[in-house]
Amino acid sequence: MHVFLPNKHTLHHPKQDYSDGIPPFKHLEVPERVNAVLQGIKSATDVDLVTVNELAINAVYNLHDRDYVDFLLAVSKILKPEQEYIPAIFRDNLLKSPLLYRAGMYCKEIGTPINKGSIEAALNSAAVAEQAASYLLTTGQDTIALCRPPGHHAGKRRYGGYCFFNNAYIAAQTLKQQCAVVDIDYHLGDGSMEFASAEIPYFSLHADPWQNYPYLDSNIILPEYAELVTIPAGIKGELYINLFKTLLAKLNDFKYVIISLGFDTLGTDHIQDEHINLKPADYYIIGQLLAQISAKRLIVLEGGYDILNLPACARYFISGFLHKHV
Numbered sequence: 001m002h003v004f005l006p007n008k009h010t011l012h013h014p015k016q017d018y019s020d021g022i023p024p025f026k027h028l029e030v031p032e033r034v035n036a037v038l039q040g041i042k043s044a045t046d047v048d049l050v051t052v053n054e055l056a057i058n059a060v061y062n063l064h065d066r067d068y069v070d071f072l073l074a075v076s077k078i079l080k081p082e083q084e085y086i087p088a089i090f091r092d093n094l095l096k097s098p099l100l101y102r103a104g105m106y107c108k109e110i111g112t113p114i115n116k117g118s119i120e121a122a123l124n125s126a127a128v129a130e131q132a133a134s135y136l137l138t139t140g141q142d143t144i145a146l147c148r149p150p151g152h153h154a155g156k157r158r159y160g161g162y163c164f165f166n167n168a169y170i171a172a173q174t175l176k177q178q179c180a181v182v183d184i185d186y187h188l189g190d191g192s193m194e195f196a197s198a199e200i201p202y203f204s205l206h207a208d209p210w211q212n213y214p215y216l217d218s219n220i221i222l223p224e225y226a227e228l229v230t231i232p233a234g235i236k237g238e239l240y241i242n243l244f245k246t247l248l249a250k251l252n253d254f255k256y257v258i259i260s261l262g263f264d265t266l267g268t269d270h271i272q273d274e275h276i277n278l279k280p281a282d283y284y285i286i287g288q289l290l291a292q293i294s295a296k297r298l299i300v301l302e303g304g305y306d307i308l309n310l311p312a313c314a315r316y317f318i319s320g321f322l323h324k325h326v
Ligand SMILES: [Zn+2]
Pocket: 185, 186, 187, 262, 264, 302, 303, 304
């Protein structure tokens, strides 16, 4: 199986996450995540590893607003290697403000620090999605993009939730026709939801997005081409799988499906605010069901922060996907 891997993701190494107010805690979106998932995949099957060095600068400018991308690149230039940058003032129009105040126009939270190499890493992550999509398009073979940093919370001109550029919709730009994005990360991909269109609709199975990150506004108007299914808190594997089947039943008309795969639905993942009790073995059934849809599949890594159990989750998922014994 072809697995696309970012070569520059370690340039992004956030230290502190201030999301819970005080005290700050060690950031969960660590470089070790990629190796943990890769280790699990390798333990299940032979892997043709494609290491990606490129930066998807054109694809990112095509998907996101120019002033947003320009801002992220400009901030990267002025940061010193040891510095970590978070927004301090939150307003909707800071275009004429000094550069360092403008983050609060593009990000409304403090959990996604930028260090000097973060944006280069995010551009490399987008290139992983783009190249994996090209591979699928030209060969018709299912493939995996081990993107890091993740992407599904990144909107058209907005970063946050550990995401800068929307990897899944960057891949979708390459696949274009008869393509859907299906998101099974614990969290609703509020960024991906922004990109949902008649051409590339968005389907998501997630924890209640008003009670968990991304904490949607109560008066938000949900987009027409996003199909959202909320997982009740405390659910167990079997009920989760039933909900997942209802989502999969809607994918018959697509030629390509991009799966935003997060392993943070695992019961032991500390990021959960409400508890979802998936066990590593549940990912076997998830992989198996995904392998049964008629569309070709591109798997894009999103969240998943239980480093110790990530290899087992990935091993079960790929084993189910390839109909192998664990
Ligand atoms: Zn997540």
